[in-house]
Amino acid sequence: MAKNKAPVTPAVRMLRDENVEFTVNNYKYEEKGGTRVASREIGIDEHYFIKTLVMEDEDKKPLIVLMHGDLEVSTKNLARTIGVKTVSPCMPETATKHTGYMVGGTSPFGTHKKMPVYMEETILDLPTAYVNGGKRGYLFGLDPKEMMRVLKPELVRVGIQRSLYK
Helix, strand or coil: CCCCCCCCCHHHHHHHHCCCCCEEEECCCCCCCHHHHHHHHHCCCHHHEEEEEEEEECCCCEEEEEEECCEEECHHHHHHHHCCCCEEECCHHHHHHHHCCCCCCCCCCCCCCCCCEEEEHHHHHCCCEEEEEEECCEEEEECHHHHHHHHCCEEECCEEECCCCC
16 A cells, blocks of 8 residues: 555545555646656656546547656557547646546546546556656556556557657
């Protein structure tokens, strides 16, 4: 179970209900800092941080994509892979409505709405993945195989190098 003080979020409740072992990693959240800030603050390579991205298809059906912190999602490849015309990020308010979490604190665990989850398959190669715990500045460290067991995501290969021009 949690080894440090864990705020009780829906994500924590779900992991405890599923008997998932996890570590708690708190850091100083910075607006729009993303996984770069988490990496800097915790001192772990950004590739190990997993972004929870709430997206939607052309019919506005929501979905979650789990991606390495140092990569972006090729929405064109994702759409082709899952058999839809287009995929795009949700507006922050829409993402919050679907998940119950504020953007910057979105966890794939314990979301309000059940949505399909797609996970970059190379996440399974990590010894430990760091994923948001449902609150800004709060991450879980856990075995990616536990993410597979609990979330039952479809594995995809849609990660691309982050643009240098951002």
